[in-house]
Every structure is written in structure tokens, then in C-alpha cells.
Amino acid sequence: MTKSNLSIQDICSVALCTAVIAIMAQISIPMPLGVPMTMQTFAITLSAIVLGSKRGSAAAFIYILLGAAGLPVLAGFTGGIQYFAGPTGGFLLSFPVMAYIIGLGAERFKPVKSGFILCLAAGTLTNYVIGVLMFCLLMGSTVMAAVSACVLPFIPTAVLKAVLASVIGFKIRTRLGAFVCV
Secondary structure, three states, rough: OOOOOOHHHHHHHHHHHHHHEEEEEEHHHEEOOOOOEOOHHHHHHHHHHHHHHHHHHHHHHHHHHHHHHHOOEEEEOOOOOOOOOOOOOHHHHHHHHHHHHHHHHHHHOOOHHHHHHHHHHHHHHHHHHHHHHHHHHOOOOHHHHHHHHHHHHHHHHHHHHHHHHHHHHHHHHHHHHHHHHO
């Protein structure tokens, strides 16, 4: 029998962050063009910073699996595979990649270093690019119209959520030290 590299602590940390993502998804403001403003990206960023790249992306991936399985963890207490084939599906599907990129930045750089800020921006940009591409494909929209509907209205809150998640995430990461992070 081979020994697993996952500890009970790892499993609990990932499960806790998955739950935080599911809870934060319920803080949702409907927007006119169908893409709601949620706190999911805040929770994804926070999880990535606290857990790092691999475990942060695992928490995001498990969240997606739970939502696809029909559990009411997506925005508005919804769930089901149909939400991943809808206008917001690309944003949801990009969460593990977003978490991995941001988590990588948190592991390798300090919060005020340009390397972390670059990874934070790259993770967020990945979320927007994948989301916009899928929105265009499903809605028959132009890129400009999709960016106007799915990106521009969210930039101010995205910056605010990224800054808050970074400040809180690095404080948690520092407090917990080797207990949760690595």
C-alpha cells in the first residue's frame, strides 16, 4: 500500500475553502445582461492565497464538481451542469486555473512584490478571457459587446475584491504559517 501525499489537514483545508467559495457565491447582485456580480472571485482569490496553487485550485475544482453535480452551491443557490453551458459557464470553468495562477504568485512572491501582483492580474485576466470567449460563443455576441457586458461593469469591484482578498489572505497565510500553507 502506498502512502498518500495528502494529509487530513490538507483535505480539511481544501474542504473549508470549498465551503467558503460556496457561501460567498450566494452574495450575488443580478446585472442587466445576465452575468451576476458575485463574491466567488473574492473567495477564489482568498483560497488561492491561503492554500497555494495546488490546493487552492483543488478547492475551486471541487466547488465546480459540486455545482455540476446539482448541489445548490452556485450563485442564487443553484446547481446543475446547465449552468456550465450557459452565459456564465466560462467564468465558472476558469476558477481552478485562476486559483492556480494566483496561488503560484502567493507561493513565490510577497504580497507587495510585482511578481504577485502580476500573477493576481493574470489569474483575474484568465477568468475574464475564458468567460468572455464562452459568452461570445453561446450568446452569438461580439467580443466588444461581451467585454461591455461581462468585464467593464465589474472592473472596479474586481480590483476591490482582489485587494481585500490579498490583504486578508496574506494575513491568514502569515498567521497559519506552515499549518495550512505550503
